[in-house]
Amino acid sequence: xxxxxxxxxxxxxxxxxxxxxxxxxxxxxxxxxxxxxxxxxxxxxxxxxxxxxxxxxxxxxxxxxxxxxxxxxxxxxxxxxxxxxxxxxxxxxxxxxxxxxxxxxxxxxxxxxxxxxxxxxxxxxxxxxxxxxxxxxxxxxxxxxxxxxxxxxxx
Amino acid sequence: xxxxxxxxxxxxxxxxxxxxxxxxxxxxxxxxxxxxxxxxxxxxxxxxxxxxxxxxxxxxxxxxxxxxxxxxxxxxxxxxxxxxxxxxxxxxxxxxxxxxxxxxxxxxxxxxxxxxxxxxxxxxxxxxxxxxxxxxxxxxxxxxxxxxxxxxxxxxxxxxxxxxxxxxxxxxxxxxxxxxxxxxxxxxxxxxxxxxxxxxxxxxxxxxxxxxxxxxxxxxxxxxxxxxxxxxxxxxxxxxxxxxxxxxxxxxxxxxxxxxxxxxxxxxxxxxxxxxxxxxxxxxxxxxxxxxxxxxxxxxxxxxxxxxxxxxxxxxxxxxxxxxxxxxxxxxxxxxxxxxxxxxxxxxxxxxxxxxxxxxxxxxxxxxxxxxxxxxxxxxxxxxxxxxxxxxxxxxxxxxxxxxxxxxxxxxxxxxxxxxxxxxxxxxxxxxxxxxxxxxxxxxxxxxxxxxxxxxxxxxxxxxxxxxxxxxxxxxxxxxxxxxxxxxxxxxxxxxxxxxxxxxxxxxxxxxxxxxxxxxxxxxxxxxxxxxxxxxxxxxxxxxxxxxxxxxxxxxxxxxxxxxxxxxxxxxxxxxxxxxxxxxxxxxxxxxxxxxxxxxxxxxxxxxxxxxxxxxxxxxxxxxxxxxxxxxxxxxxxxxxxxxxxxxxxxxxxxxxxxxxxxxxxxxxxxxxxxxxxxxxxxxxxxxxxxxxxxxxxxxxxxxxxxxxxxxxxxxxxxxxxxxxxxxxxxxxxxxxxxxxxxxxxxxxxxxxxxxxxxxxxxxxxxxxxxxxxxxxxxxxx
Ligand code: FES
Ligand code: FES
Numbered sequence: 035x036x037x038x039x040x041x042x043x044x045x046x047x048x049x050x051x052x053x054x055x056x057x058x059x060x061x062x063x064x065x066x067x068x069x070x071x072x073x074x075x076x077x078x079x080x081x082x083x084x085x086x087x088x089x090x091x092x093x094x095x096x097x098x099x100x101x102x103x104x105x106x107x108x109x110x111x112x113x114x115x116x117x118x119x120x121x122x123x124x125x126x127x128x129x130x131x132x133x134x135x136x137x138x139x140x141x142x143x144x145x146x147x148x149x150x151x152x153x154x155x156x157x158x159x160x161x162x163x164x165x166x167x168x169x170x171x172x173x174x175x176x177x178x179x180x181x182x183x184x185x186x187x188x189x
Numbered sequence: 190x191x192x193x194x195x196x197x198x199x200x201x202x203x204x205x206x207x208x209x210x211x212x213x214x215x216x217x218x219x220x221x222x223x224x225x226x227x228x229x230x231x232x233x234x235x236x237x238x239x240x241x242x243x244x245x246x247x248x249x250x251x252x253x254x255x256x257x258x259x260x261x262x263x264x265x266x267x268x269x270x271x272x273x274x275x276x277x278x279x280x281x282x283x284x285x286x287x288x289x290x291x292x293x294x295x296x297x298x299x300x301x302x303x304x305x306x307x308x309x310x311x312x313x314x315x316x317x318x319x320x321x322x323x324x325x326x327x328x329x330x331x332x333x334x335x336x337x338x339x340x341x342x343x344x345x346x347x348x349x350x351x352x353x354x355x356x357x358x359x360x361x362x363x364x365x366x367x368x369x370x371x372x373x374x375x376x377x378x379x380x381x382x383x384x385x386x387x388x389x390x391x392x393x394x395x396x397x398x399x400x401x402x403x404x405x406x407x408x409x410x411x412x413x414x415x416x417x418x419x420x421x422x423x424x425x426x427x428x429x430x431x432x433x434x435x436x437x438x439x440x441x442x443x444x445x446x447x448x449x450x451x452x453x454x455x456x457x458x459x460x461x462x463x464x465x466x467x468x469x470x471x472x473x474x475x476x477x478x479x480x481x482x483x484x485x486x487x488x489x490x491x492x493x494x495x496x497x498x499x500x501x502x503x504x505x506x507x508x509x510x511x512x513x514x515x516x517x518x519x520x521x522x523x524x525x526x527x528x529x530x531x532x533x534x535x536x537x538x539x540x541x542x543x544x545x546x547x548x549x550x551x552x553x554x555x556x557x558x559x560x561x562x563x564x565x566x567x568x569x570x571x572x573x574x575x576x577x578x579x580x581x582x583x584x585x586x587x588x589x590x591x592x593x594x595x596x597x598x599x600x601x602x603x604x605x606x607x608x609x610x611x612x613x614x615x616x617x618x619x620x621x622x623x624x625x626x627x628x629x630x631x632x633x634x635x636x637x638x639x640x641x642x643x644x645x646x647x648x649x650x651x652x653x654x655x656x657x658x659x660x661x662x663x664x665x666x667x668x669x670x671x672x673x674x675x676x677x678x679x680x681x682x683x684x685x686x687x688x689x690x691x692x693x694x695x696x697x698x699x700x701x702x703x704x705x706x707x708x709x710x711x712x713x714x715x716x717x718x719x720x721x722x723x724x725x726x727x728x729x730x731x732x733x734x735x736x737x738x739x740x741x742x743x744x745x746x747x748x749x750x751x752x753x754x755x756x757x758x759x760x761x762x763x764x765x766x767x768x769x770x771x772x773x774x775x776x777x778x779x780x781x782x783x784x785x786x787x788x789x790x791x792x793x794x795x796x797x798x799x800x801x802x803x804x805x806x807x808x809x810x811x812x813x814x815x816x817x818x819x820x821x822x823x824x825x826x827x828x829x830x831x832x833x834x835x836x837x838x839x840x841x842x843x844x845x846x847x848x849x850x851x852x853x854x855x856x857x858x859x860x861x862x863x864x865x866x867x868x869x870x871x872x873x874x875x876x877x878x879x880x881x882x883x884x885x886x887x888x889x890x891x892x893x894x895x896x897x898x899x900x901x902x903x904x905x906x907x908x909x910x911x912x913x914x915x916x917x918x919x920x921x922x923x924x925x926x927x928x929x930x931x932x933x934x935x936x937x938x939x940x941x942x943x944x945x946x947x948x949x950x951x952x953x954x955x956x957x958x959x960x961x962x963x964x965x966x967x968x969x970x971x
Binding site: 070113130165169171173 | 385440868901
């Protein structure tokens with residue numbers, strides 16, 4: 035059994051037929067080749083798979099592709115505009131907010147959601163806002179710096 | 190030209206990773222690729238009575254179901270070997286797929302290959318295994334008790350090895366005449382590495398050539414190729430190419446050779462098509478080699494002046510169900526040899542029993558043996574400060590190996606090449622505002638409030654930059670510990686470096702390009718760094734033990750030096766001068782004393798490849814290969830101070846401050862070095878406060894998911910305050926020492942010492958990690 039879905043991914047219309055049980059993360063990664071969203075746990079605990087669905091940060095391992103029917107999805111591949119890095123991407127690069135990079139796409143998209151809600155968060159608010167995303171490499175110190183850098187650039 | 194060594198250049202690795210273009214193993218697709226799912230034992234110990242694969246095979250889209258019988262039928266060695274031998278080590282076989290007995294939850298019993306990832310998992314659930322459950326033992330102490338269930342018949346009493354270092358008689362004498370002694374029973378909690386990328390492999394066998402390419406999550410592709418071909422698949426080494434694409438963290442867990450990667454290789458050989466497997470979080474937690482898991486009794490003897498006269502350590506170290514790649518080395522040569530810490534200790538004895546348990550194997554995890562040793566020594570130093578009345582600072586200072594005593598021969602084999610411990614302690618005290626903190630601590634205690642503060646120290650030493658091959662060989666390593674570098678200067682004077690040191694988040698490409706740019710006087714952008722591919726790089730030992738800069742970086746320097754020497758000969762010929770009169774500086778070869786007679790590196794490189802006007806006795810080309818084998822370990826050190834607030838009513842702990850002063854020698858890229866420290870600190874603080882791999886009595890891993898294993902999250906941690914002292918390593922050309930593990934080595938003791946310091950008014954001298962609110966509350970409330 036399959037279902038047909040229509041959605042927008044990184045600003046482009048997408049039509050597909052998928053198994054009803056197909057996870058959004060597998061649909062993005064394997065069917066669309068958008069491998070930026072990573073899988074760290076498949077249980078909505080690590081945040082590596084975070085994408086934006088209609089502007090909300092969503093762990094794409096806990097959403098079915100079928101549930102994204104009609105939605106607008108943004109992945110890390112869709113964040114840079116016309117070749118210009120998003121301020122968050124710049125911030126992570128500038129402030130060494132990543133090491134292995136596996137958590138980074140999810141971290142950046144969660145931070146993107148945070149800054150959309152709260153454009154100038156305090157350190158505490160950044161740490162509160164990103165607690166759904168695990169990074170095993172950085173100790174988070176520079177992730178806070180990266181998000182502050184982006185917040186300043188965006189204000 | 191601006192200096193590039195010692196500069197925080199932004200990482201060249203990042204543009205791909207921040208845009209989602211970096212390719213990790215599970216991102217790769219191959220034409221005709223099938224997916225594997227591994228069927229694992231739900232029991233810690235059981236006999237396999239039979240396996241019925243028919244229901245799985247009947248599912249459309251299932252390509253194969255393999256069991257131990259297929260491994261045997263393939264006529265391959267089919268085992269997972271141990272790569273470090275100790276005298277009298279018991280080495281029971283570790284079959285790729287369990288044949289008749291499973292020995293830990295997660296042991297592989299079958300593999301299903303199907304056209305699709307979902308289908309493979311569906312089919313795996315249909316493999317019916319008939320188990321006869323047997324008694325199991327998961328705890329390292331219980332496994333040594335009389336009558337404990339045996340993990341392997343070949344290892345009576347579950348003892349894998351019995352090892353000692355030092356001189357027990359002189360230690361006994363020290364204790365007999367001691368003015369003061371302190372002692373401690375402690376557990377060093379079992380940890381699960383939790384690289385955020387679970388292990389994965391894509392194996393592509395091609396029967397037309399007999400070649401197999403394996404993309405996998407590896408910290409050391411050449412070591413994996415060696416073990417995979419020799420012990421598991423029995424293929425000729427030159428027919429296997431192993432590539433580590435982007436690797437999402439390792440922390441040790443991706444050093445080791447595992448059954449799963451070999452099983453997937455076998456599947457690809459059987460089916461003659463690419464097969465991919467990516468572990469789920471639960472699978473990776475059940476099968477990745479875990480870290481630590483010690484039970485230790487230790488004691489320190491001191492004279493009337495508070496000087497240490499003896500140290501005695503007795504440890505039971507879990508090995509898990511099978512001996513993982515470097516497992517026997519971790520609680521022995523990476524642990525017992527570190528027991529002198531930063532101190533001048535005249536008598537040391539350390540005895541270690543390696544113990545089989547029905548659990549995942551235990552092997553190197555960030556720090557590997559050195560965090561455990563530091564924890565023993567630094568917990569004892571805290572107690573010694575109390576017992577002598579000298580306090581934690583003075584007791585350490587009084588026992589530091591003096592700055593003028595280097596090289597310093599410890600009583601446990603290691604010879605420290607350099608060190609200067611006092612200044613790091615001074616700086617740490619200054620950063621933290623020590624006297625003010627003690628004043629505040631006293632006033633809080635006086636107020637009788639429920640929130641107490643505590644200050645904890647950890648003055649650590651590590652031996653890293655693994656290390657002279659002959660030394661590790663004499664200690665049982667079945668591998669060398671050098672590193673290779675092939676540096677090629679192209680005709681246009683851009684450079685490609687092929688290094689055996691494979692990165693998985695450390696930023697080798699950036700750091701190594703800085704080394705070459707500095708030495709050759711060119712821009713870092715003109716240097717490309719290639720790693721992680723056994724076909725491109727001739728051989729390499731990989732990345733672990735904080736060895737990349739010290740060993741891999743030094744190999745690069747050696748090659749660059751050879752290139753400069755050759756370049757001088759070419760330039761001398763072109764300038765009609767003698768090679769001895771030539772100097773190389775800022776990218777130019779110059780005749781000493783006549784600055785206008787000079788040739789740029791590019792001119793020389795071009796001539797090296799044209800070879801039109803060229804010295805008769807020289808081969809064309811400008812490249813050099815080196816294998817660098819260090820003369821000694823390197824010995825980073827430092828002092829860390831942690832400040833905590835403990836709520837005695839709830840047992841909860843707040844981290845208030847964390848200051849770390851580290852001496853990692855010369856620094857190539859300060860930003861990257863700081864980042865390595867941050868990450869190590871998070872893991873060490875995680876061990877002290879939250880992380881714990883718990884097996885229940887039946888051998889079930891009850892903290893197998895991120896739901897119940899507490900990897901530190903961003904709101905748990907605080908900003909870290911870092912500084913450095915610089916004592917260059919005297920025996921490598923860069924003067925670097927290594928930094929990847931320092932944070933994880935130092936911090937558990939600093940945190941626990943801080944909590945115990947806060948709770949001193951309650952007479953509490955020890956709480957085992959992790960310091961959960963429940964444990965703290967129970968300690969406070971008797
Ligand atoms: S993979 Fe989705 S939260 Fe971990
Ligand atoms: S950078 Fe490796 S997990 Fe965050």
